[in-house]
Amino acid sequence: MTNKIFDVVVVGAGFAGISAVHKLKKQGLKTIVFEAGGGVGGTWYFNKYPGARCDTHSMEYSYQFSEELQQDWEWSEKYATQPEILRYLDHTVDRFNLRENIRLNTRVEKLIWKQDDSQWEVSISTGELFLTDYVVMATGCLSKPNLPNIRGIDTFSGEIYHTSRWPEKKPDFASKNVGIIGTGSSGIQCIPLIAKEANHLIVYQRTPNYSVPARNEVLSEDFVKDIKSRYQLFREDNYKQGFGLNLPLNDISALDVSEEERTEAFERQWQKGGLGFLTSFNDILFNMESNVHAQNFIRNKIKTIVKNPLVAKKLMPNTPVACKRLCVDTDYYETFNLPNVELVDIKMNPIDFIKSKSVVLGNTEHKLDTLIIATGFDAMTGALTNIEIIGKDGESIKDKWKTGPSAYLGIAISGFPNFFMITGPGSPSVLSNMVPSIEQHVNWISDCIKFLKNKNFVSIEAELNAQHSWMEKVNKISDQTIYPHCQSWYLGTNIKGKKQAFTAYLGVPPYIDECREVVDSGYKGFYLSK
Numbered sequence: 001m002t003n004k005i006f007d008v009v010v011v012g013a014g015f016a017g018i019s020a021v022h023k024l025k026k027q028g029l030k031t032i033v034f035e036a037g038g039g040v041g042g043t044w045y046f047n048k049y050p051g052a053r054c055d056t057h058s059m060e061y062s063y064q065f066s067e068e069l070q071q072d073w074e075w076s077e078k079y080a081t082q083p084e085i086l087r088y089l090d091h092t093v094d095r096f097n098l099r100e101n102i103r104l105n106t107r108v109e110k111l112i113w114k115q116d117d118s119q120w121e122v123s124i125s126t127g128e129l130f131l132t133d134y135v136v137m138a139t140g141c142l143s144k145p146n147l148p149n150i151r152g153i154d155t156f157s158g159e160i161y162h163t164s165r166w167p168e169k170k171p172d173f174a175s176k177n178v179g180i181i182g183t184g185s186s187g188i189q190c191i192p193l194i195a196k197e198a199n200h201l202i203v204y205q206r207t208p209n210y211s212v213p214a215r216n217e218v219l220s221e222d223f224v225k226d227i228k229s230r231y232q233l234f235r236e237d238n239y240k241q242g243f244g245l246n247l248p249l250n251d252i253s254a255l256d257v258s259e260e261e262r263t264e265a266f267e268r269q270w271q272k273g274g275l276g277f278l279t280s281f282n283d284i285l286f287n288m289e290s291n292v293h294a295q296n297f298i299r300n301k302i303k304t305i306v307k308n309p310l311v312a313k314k315l316m317p318n319t320p321v322a323c324k325r326l327c328v329d330t331d332y333y334e335t336f337n338l339p340n341v342e343l344v345d346i347k348m349n350p351i352d353f354i355k356s357k358s359v360v361l362g363n364t365e366h367k368l369d370t371l372i373i374a375t376g377f378d379a380m381t382g383a384l385t386n387i388e389i390i391g392k393d394g395e396s397i398k399d400k401w402k403t404g405p406s407a408y409l410g411i412a413i414s415g416f417p418n419f420f421m422i423t424g425p426g427s428p429s430v431l432s433n434m435v436p437s438i439e440q441h442v443n444w445i446s447d448c449i450k451f452l453k454n455k456n457f458v459s460i461e462a463e464l465n466a467q468h469s470w471m472e473k474v475n476k477i478s479d480q481t482i483y484p485h486c487q488s489w490y491l492g493t494n495i496k497g498k499k500q501a502f503t504a505y506l507g508v509p510p511y512i513d514e515c516r517e518v519v520d521s522g523y524k525g526f527y528l529s530k
């Protein structure tokens with residue numbers, strides 16, 4: 001039996017879902033959010049591993065929809081920790097009375113478009129059914145865990161944790177022999193902290209990653225006061241920057257300066273810390289020769305920091321910088337100087353199998369009490385294809401995307417009317433500051449629903465041709481960059497059998513212009529039905 005009828009069903013209560021329900025509710029729309037987790041926060045609810053923190057400045061990685069909220073909230077550090085981010089999201093939900101619209105511990109399992117009624121039927125994990133005019137997928141780009149397919153992993157009888165499904169009760173590493181598989185951002189953030197506690201820590205590294213120091217610090221009163229005195233302007237200026245972040249670009253090629261000047265520029269950013277390293281020059285992401293200079297700089301840093309030259313060599317990546325997402329760390333490379341930390345190159349010496357209490361590589365057996373899996377996510381599309389979403393022609397998104405994800409503006413999909421994605425494939429998403437990008441999408445979607453209702457349209461659907469042209473454009477932009485030049489979750493190569501495709505639109509300002517133009521032209525590239 002079908003239960004209630006909603007105007008909008010939002011899937012997921014992370015940054016995107018919370019922002020969406022706030023906006024849509026304010027617009028007078030009957031809105032509900034279904035969230036699988038036991039609390040709000042999305043990826044920030046589940047990723048509770050030690051050292052989990054944002055690598056975007058907290059004053060920017062926050063909502064701007066309420067001037068009062070951004071004035072009142074006090075971030076304590078330059079890079080907020082996971083618990084602080086969760087406190088912020090809980091505060092936001094309570095402050096704006098959103099909890100009554102959020103159903104926790106509830107997974108959306110199926111969505112079916114009912115053409116005759118121009119509505120979606122929503123099935124949730126309790127077996128209940130709902131009808132809704134619109135669906136907003138706020139399922140996140142990094143939410144479906146990627147589990148390694150290593151023989152015997154399910155027979156490991158010690159403690160085993162995936163970084164993105166960290167338990168509520170903090171695991172105790174003291175006097176334990178711990179192993180960790182994976183050296184992406186999650187691994188790089190938790191390794192230094194676990195190393196401090198564990199008796200022995202073995203890091204199983206398949207591919208080394210570049211990492212730059214965070215140089216995290218407590219936010220000074222003066223800094224906070226300054227931003228807050230011009231918060232709106234600060235946000236507007238950030239939307240004009242390539243990544244939507246306050247990272248002023250040194251607008252000169254790395255090839256147009258002397259070696260000394262180049263090293264100085266990289267060193268300045270290294271000392272400053274964070275992702276600004278990528279803006280040391282204007283062509284690190286576009287010109288391989290410039291990128292090589294950035295690579296050499298970081299490799300030299302690794303050589304200087306890590307005392308054992310063999311270990312340093314193993315830690316040196318040979319891929320382009322930022323081709324895999326650049327990591328931001330606190331004492332990552334330094335950790336490999338500790339006597340209780342061991343680095344194992346599993347590309348050279350693969351893990352054969354895992355058994356009850358150990359990891360076996362050839363003739364070597366590592367006895368472990370705890371195994372941490374830091375192998376990342378089925379990024380960009382995993383959370384969407386995980387749900388059975390059946391569109392107009394009876395086909396699911398999962399089936400449609402077997403040949404690669406395709407969407408218009410990263411917001412809509414042909415064949416799926418009244419279905420919106422927040423930071424979906426084909427939008428800047430992970431190549432931008434996620435929170436402002438989320439808010440830009442929420443505003444676009446809520447304005448679109450307002451338009452449809454005012455003009456008595458019952459449905460909106462992306463045109464297939466517009467969608468194809470859009471994805472071509474996204475690819476054309478990425479082809480001019482270093483991104484297609486290594487294996488990464490940006491391309492989906494970390495998931496076996498997944499069709500390789502680059503699905504982020506590089507460039508926040510032109511993207512925002514394109515979204516605006518679509519609206520100004522009366523929703524160019526969409527079918528509107530009465």
Ligand code: NA7
Pocket residue numbers: 142147148149163181182183184185186187188205206207325346374375376377489494
């Ligand atoms: P990432 O960045 O995808 O890193 C996953 C790591 O796990 C990476 O080092 C992988 O090596 C490694 N990996 C993945 N599968 C395996 C298997 N089967 N065996 C061994 N090693 C494996 O995920 P994170 O969670 O660290 O970070 C994701 C994003 O979240 C991050 O960029 C931030 O934006 C937040 P590989 O490189 O594939 O050889």
